[in-house]
Amino acid sequence: MNLRLAILCPGQGGQHAGMFDLPRTDPGTAGLLQQWLSAAVPGQPLEQVLADEELLFSNRLAQPLIVAASAAAWSALQPLLPVPALVAGYSIGELTAYHVAGALSAPQAIRLATSRAALMDACLQAAAPQLLCAVSGIAVSTLSILLESEHLYLAIETGADSCIVGGLAHDMQRATGAIESLGGKLRLLPVTVASHTPLMDGAVQPFAQQLQQQFSVDPPMPVLSGLSGQALTRKEQAVSVLSRQLAHTIRWSDCMDACAEQGVTAALELGPGAALSRMLQERHPQIACRSVSEFRSLRGIASWLQRL
Structure with missing residues (x-):
């Protein structure tokens, strides 16, 4: 098989207490995680957050933690994998995708995830959950x-x-x-904000301003737009889509079809969870799909891809 790899970055829903265990088996990533997680859960012990589902699934912590977990998986795996043909992300995972594509550092993506969550939470009203x-x-x-x-x-x-x-x-x-x-x-779903609906309109422009300050380079590899499935290669496109997707429908079905149209032969979901790889496998069975969460070792993931 002429391997063309897609990297999939998940959204909320798959968080669990062991979501950092596999990336931590890589010593370099374990050291980076200490820095990243202090920004993702400031002032709170990580183990306390991971053991408390109410905290783990709270929007303000879930978004930066998911970005940190996927970024950690990528940090540990990138030296072992072929260069991806494209990257796709689901909801908050679309922000992670621009880190994987090389347009944002992990600390930048985690900080943006924290800001994204805060701006979305500001659109909530206690009397109207x-x-x-x-x-x-x-x-x-x-x-x-x-x-x-x-x-x-x-x-x-x-x-x-x-x-x-x-x-x-x-x-x-x-x-x-x-x-x-x-x-x-x-x-x-264990999500307390109506993401990707007009109820988030108030978050769009402030988040766009923050994105403009953080994006300094075009993504070196294509990232699929969650709004259309189009492959994006410019930072201006990234800022527009990442901000507008807060209040507009995500067309994940179009993203899955774009993977097939782009000739993707294998897809690896960075985790936590395996929802994206399962959906893609069901929709396009010819694409070999797995999630990092299905493996016991980093080498096992690399070996799987080598066998394809």
Whole structure:
């Protein structure tokens, strides 16, 4: 096989207490992590955060920790892997993708993740809690019509009949019966902000300003836009997409199709979790897909790719 590798950077949902264990087996990465994690969880012991699900899944800590975990996996693996053909990231993972692509340092990406989370949290109102919910079993085209009438939003499109819906909790409660009556199945996600919906409009411009200050070079390798699946190669494009995606629908299905169109033959998800590699494997079975979380050693990951 003529290997063309895609690196996948996950979003929220796969956090767990052991998410830093494998990268720490690389001595160089273990040293870097000490510096990175002090910025990701300032003033709090990491082990306390990892042992407390409420903290681990809180938006303010989840975003920088996920970026740090994926960046650590990349730090440990990069010397062992071929140069990727492209990088793709899901939600906050799209920020990580620009680190993997070489346009941001890990400390920059972690700081931006912390700022991103704070700006999104500032869009919350205590009297009107927000949520994200996975919906499957109903055509997205049909669901979209219902969502508009219920003041809910398509946050992430993952397939023809699967997606993530965002909005206010009381609007989702009111719409649940109608969605189920159409054959839809709902699963509440452990996320307290309605990411990728107009409820995050207030975060877009401030985050764009912060991104402009941090991006100084074009990404040396293509990064797929979460808004369209287009391969981006300029820093101006990165700033625009990374800020606009806060309040606009992520087309992850387009990103998966772009991997196939770009001739990707293997995809490695950096973790934590394995949701992206599973989705891509199901949608495009010809692409060999694995997650770092499925392996016991860094060498095992490199050996898998060498066998393809």
